[in-house]
Amino acid sequence: MIQFITYIPYVMISAVLVIAAVIDLRSQRIPNILTFSAMATSLLYFILSRGTQGFVYSTTGLIVGIAVLIVPYLLGGMGAGDAKLMGAVGAALGVKGVFIAFLLSAMAGGIYALILVIWKRNHFRGFFKNKLLDLKLFFLTRKYTPDARDPSQPRLCYGLAIAVGSITYMLLDASGYAFPI
Numbered sequence: 001m002i003q004f005i006t007y008i009p010y011v012m013i014s015a016v017l018v019i020a021a022v023i024d025l026r027s028q029r030i031p032n033i034l035t036f037s038a039m040a041t042s043l044l045y046f047i048l049s050r051g052t053q054g055f056v057y058s059t060t061g062l063i064v065g066i067a068v069l070i071v072p073y074l075l076g077g078m079g080a081g082d083a084k085l086m087g088a089v090g091a092a093l094g095v096k097g098v099f100i101a102f103l104l105s106a107m108a109g110g111i112y113a114l115i116l117v118i119w120k121r122n123h124f125r126g127f128f129k130n131k132l133l134d135l136k137l138f139f140l141t142r143k144y145t146p147d148a149r150d151p152s153q154p155r156l157c158y159g160l161a162i163a164v165g166s167i168t169y170m171l172l173d174a175s176g177y178a179f180p181i
Contacts, residue, residue, distance in 0.1 A: 005049075009042060010170045013092035017163035020085050024159030030081030035088045042091035058091045065090025065098040082158045089166045097169060100179055105158075105165025112161050 016038040020030050039062055046054030066087035073083045086105070090098035137143075173179070 007174060009045060009092040010174065012041060012045075013038060013089055014167055014170060016088060017085075017159075017166055020081075021157075021160045021163040024081070024157040028079075028155055028157060030079070030085050030159050032081075032084070035081065035084035038088035039084075039091045042088065046091075057094045061090035061092070061094040061098050062087045063090070064095050065102070068099070068102045078158050082162065085159055085162050089162065093166070093169070096179075096181060097173070100181060101162075101166040101169040103165070104168050105162045108164040108168070109156070109158055109161035112164075113156055116156060 016034060020034055023034070024030050043055065043058045043062070046058040048054075050057065066083050069078065069083040069086045072078045073080055086098065086102060089101055093101060
């Protein structure tokens with residue numbers, strides 16, 4: 001029974017991640033009600049179960065979770081919902097857990113992007129040439145002005161990558177895998 005109690009945050013955040021991935025794939029959004037309620041539930045769980053140490057554990061995880069995706073969000077590479085979802089993961093997994101989940105999510109996102117590029121290769125013709133021109137323009141003008149996104153262009157729903165990476169971390173951790181970090 002005690003061992004199950006230690007995995008309550010894993011079960012809760014896994015359910016949130018699956019729901020977020022499905023919603024992201026369908027609507028390309030991750031609702032605030034989902035991310036904020038997951039953050040609040042995790043914070044409350046850790047405060048009630050561990051007191052002040054639990055509050056610090058969950059809060060620092062939440063901050064690191066948002067921090068690792070804030071730069072891609074600010075550069076327009078992903079939505080705010082993705083950063084908030086990673087913050088919810090951090091509130092449930094703590095600093096070490098969210099950092100490893102982030103790395104696994106980045107790998108999952110890279111694989112997902114590669115599959116998307118191969119599958120929709122006609123949509124990506126000239127992509128790198130346009131990005132190189134954007135970069136050149138940035139260095140000349142010191143302003144980043146990406147082209148408006150073509151609605152017909154395939155979109156990477158990063159909530160799926162976050163779900164895959166985070167759930168992979170939790171499964172490895174629950175199985176006793178010793179992370180070298």
